[in-house]
Amino acid sequence: QLQLQESGPGLVKPSETLSLTCTVSGGSISSSSYYWGWIRQPPGKGLEWIGSIYYSGSTYYNPSLKSRVTISVDTSKNQFSLKLSSVTAADTAVYYCARPSMATSDAFDIWGQGTMVTVSS
Amino acid sequence: DIQMTQSPSSLSASVGDRVTITCRASQSISSYLNWYQQKPGKAPKLLIYAASSLQSGVPSRFSGSGSGTDFTLTISSLQPEDFATYYCQQSYSTPVTFGPGTKVDIK
Numbered sequence: 001q002l003q004l005q006e007s008g009p010g011l012v013k014p015s016e017t018l019s020l021t022c023t024v025s026g027g028s029i030s031s032s033s034y035y036w037g038w039i040r041q042p043p044g045k046g047l048e049w050i051g052s053i054y055y056s057g058s059t060y061y062n063p064s065l066k067s068r069v070t071i072s073v074d075t076s077k078n079q080f081s082l083k084l085s086s087v088t089a090a091d092t093a094v095y096y097c098a099r100p101s102m103a104t105s106d107a108f109d110i111w112g113q114g115t116m117v118t119v120s121s
Numbered sequence: 122d123i124q125m126t127q128s129p130s131s132l133s134a135s136v137g138d139r140v141t142i143t144c145r146a147s148q149s150i151s152s153y154l155n156w157y158q159q160k161p162g163k164a165p166k167l168l169i170y171a172a173s174s175l176q177s178g179v180p181s182r183f184s185g186s187g188s189g190t191d192f193t194l195t196i197s198s199l200q201p202e203d204f205a206t207y208y209c210q211q212s213y214s215t216p217v218t219f220g221p222g223t224k225v226d227i228k
Binding site: 046047048049052060061062063064096098100104105106107108109111112113114 | 122152153155157163164165166167170171174176208210212215216217218219220221222
């Protein structure tokens with residue numbers, strides 16, 4: 001059974017770079033049927049798609065964050081990663097990794113448990 | 122970007138009630154509409170994809186309908202475990218976007 005697990009620092013200082021990793025277990029990240037994505041949710045608020053990556057490295061980013069976001073994949077470790085630069089308090093959120101599946105019309109059918117990241121000095 | 126709206130933003134209902142939540146897209150998204158359930162402190166869970174397809178393992182009391190710009194999620198008989206927040210999401214084009222959510226709580 002495929003599982004996703006986010007990891008990374010829970011506290012980041014303003015103006016620094018937020019870095020998170022999602023480890024895929026129970027399956028290969030190199031499957032040709034799937035992209036892999038990042039979604040965030042500020043406390044008490046709704047869901048915002050950050051971006052997605054194919055195992056080959058093709059990426060799609062939310063234009064609202066594109067200038068600050070980099071998503072990469074490491075197939076040897078079965079992981080994909082998120083970097084968000086120049087963070088502010090507005091980037092405080094629970095960050096989820098998730099899998100959009102072509103089998104479910106690109107809906108996110110598998111999610112990690114989420115990791116809370118606080119931006120504060 | 123395609124904007125998603127939901128109504129109502131919250132509702133109170135009793136166990137056994139029939140509940141309907143509406144989602145509207147700012148432009149046609151065909152049937153690329155998905156519904157999620159989120160409980161406090163948990164990740165969202167996919168309920169319905171492609172507007173009306175029930176995700177594996179999801180109880181049949183959940184159903185979805187609609188196409189184009191107007192969609193509905195129906196819970197035929199609300200159960201205690203269904204009290205949660207529900208989000209719609211369009212996967213028609215990037216950036217994918219979510220509705221603001223509908224919170225279903227106990228009357």
